[in-house]
Amino acid sequence: MITLDRRPETSHIWLYATPLLAVFLTVLCGAILFAFLGFDPADALHAYFILPLADQYGLGELTVKATPLAMIAVGLALGFRANVWNIGAEGQLTLGAIFGGGLALAFYGQEGPLLLPAMLIGGMVGGALWAAIPAFLRTRFNANEILVSLMLTYVAGLLLSYLVTGPWKDPMGFGFPQTRLFGEGAILPILLDGTRMHIGFPLALVAVAAAWFIVSRSLFGFQIKVVGLTPPAAGYAGFSGRRIIWATLMIGGALAGLAGAIEVSGPIGQLTPSISPGYGFTAIIVAFLGRLHPVGILLAALLMALSYIGGETAQIELGLPVAVTGVFQGMLLFFLLASDVLVHFRVRFRLRGAGRAA
């Protein structure tokens, strides 16, 4: 018989071991799944996890895909630690893309060295402004920030649609809903020739480092933690819950907006109706996969990026259906959440009634 005993405090070993365990179990079950689908599991796992990383181009792609995920997730994680649930990073990303892209269009043909920095800052401002709406409504009217931020995502999408089908439409584009391609001076520099790795990746690393500093070394990080764990205690200590709500939403919004500006000035190079394949939502999964810890989030973002790229490679090389990617990501999350049991409980195996039988 198996019993679960609650641990007096959470297990630090399991806290860090469970993500590895979850990855291992996912790979194991993935291999079984591949075998049932009629594919050689070794081939499939090779195509999934090894082939995409086999050369410099592949590594570059990994960073391109992981950059927005990591950047958004570290911002969201700050809020999640404080029980501030910003679900609308996708909308904040969109606003960042609009602000950054708008600057690129406004200065089309007269790009100077200051344009790119201005676009990135503009993106942060745009994302932060969009996140300020749920922050204001929450602190002023106690409106649920989950709903407000989520709903604003759709508003942001429609705003982008309006701009690219209307005032910002490419005049030479035969009426198609997209802006002109940005000028060379509004495109992020490539770091490695022959890849698409752009300067956004080091920026994401900076965001990770800054978030780590906030979480581990600053009073602000401590306040976030206290507000998240026991709001009354935070009140006694004189920490302002309202300030934490504002700060975490603004930081999360700014980072999502920065990610949006980076996407349009990096790999996309123009504004189109669909600039993100749901990075703002995937980042929520990434944040939890990374245990809300900045370094964990970076690793989780790379893993999540690999699961997408590996899925494409497996489709091309082996003809695996795209749904397998979704199943894979689902299993990963499932095992991670399921293995949380090990963090909070001790598992004991006992022979039931062994003494009496003897």
Next chain:
Amino acid sequence: MIKLTRRSFSAMTLAAGAAAALPARAADPFKVGFVYVGPIGDHGWSYQHDQGRLAIEAEFGDKVETSYVESVPEGADAERVITQLARSGHKLIFTTSFGYMNPTAKVAKNFPDVMFEHATGFTRASNLATYAARFYEGRYVAGILAGHVSKTNKVGYIASIPIPEVIRGINAFTLSARKINPAIEVTPIWVNSWYDPGKEADSAKALIDQGADIILQHTDSPAPVQTAEERGVWSVGQASDMAKFGPKSHMTAIIDDWAPYYVERTRQAMAGSWTSGDIWGGFDTGMVKMGDYNSALPEAAVAEAKAAHDAISAGTLHPFTGPIKNQAGETVVADGATLDDGELLGMNWYVEGVNGKVPS
């Protein structure tokens, strides 16, 4: 030495003609790649492109190897997928959605010895061709049926993304429907997506609630046909024959048949005679076809629809022949005049009888 690099291989094919390179090719299957915007299970747009891919396999057997990647988002991911196909030895790559245009053009620049085909775009290069089908011809035929059977004089039109192709379809449909029944009004709802069964079904419900007794769709899932079937109104299948999703409601379908084009272009690419260009095929090339007509439709309506199909196919009828009025009631195409392809390609205005404004 047999081991040729991709670049020298294609240079040889071009320079020395196909004969010299044939032996090398027999050993190595010619790889053709496809990028789809939806799942191939959409039973619409992507499904039909995949039928074209299967036709290539059926035609050339083990001389070809085809791959596809489905549900590729239009954006930063598309460039990677197209690059991966080019890097993994695919010589001919079909990218089958408008949003892949700039990514395809970027990759084509990096892989001058790979041939690219982009559906529904306008950017071309020496190794990047474009192709599209004149779906509006099918819309015109569907409009004739609608003009005959609508009782409420209201048609709901589930539109995807406001590009000229979709607007052209709305206009072609409205023109022919109103020739039969001048009281008909067409109301589009824009769902801003090519494939979103939930939104498509919701839009169909909303339109039916507003009194529409015919639902047209320029989106890729069969959800609108299913909704129309449930609510007992007419529908028209999109991209593939969707009759099985609404046996009573499905009037006909506007079918895209990419197979002949894909087979032909693959044949040319293998023979080294592929050149870039632009194809806009309609009924005459078989790229657009009508599905079977529902047996519950009035005979006169079907006969008239078939006659229009034959006339368009023969070139004696053009859907955009004047007089055509815009929404303000002004004549924009004079009696007997016809819009040329350039005007059709950039169409961003509605004809009289369409409700609402072109999103802008």
